[in-house]
């Protein structure tokens with residue numbers, strides 16, 4: 683009986699074996715590159731290296747050193763909020779940004795860059811005012827806007843951009 687089971691499962695694995703496509707997502711905490719089957723993205727996967735759940739729909743701080751992982755090596759679109767501790771509109775914007783991060787859990791990653799802590803990176807990104815929101819997808823900047831927006835407006839902008847992206851493919 684166990685032999686039959688074994689044969690069946692082998693046949694199943696060999697026969698069905700679809701192109702096990704996996705998407706690459708860097709861990710916001712440790713930077714490790716995780717490869718996740720698309721169907722599992724919503725299942726609160728944990729990082730293979732640090733074991734932290736890394737797709738929880740929460741904004742996370744990004745250092746300049748790690749930014750490239752998210753803009754170049756992440757198969758999910760990545761949004762960046764360039765902000766500063768002294769910026770009033772940034773404080774107003776933060777809860778809206780966090781809300782949309784939750785709504786887009788598993789679809790988009792949401793990073794935050796403190797422009798005073800990461801001045802060189804802020805200069806490279808040509809941040810001229812805060813807050814500035816930048817969307818990266820497919821290894822390049824797709825669009826950006828300056829100033830705070832409400833959650834619905836931010837969500838609509840992102841959804842529109844992602845729609846355009848998927849149609850371009």
Ligand SMILES: [Zn+2]
Nearest residue numbers: 709712729732
């Ligand atoms: Zn990790």
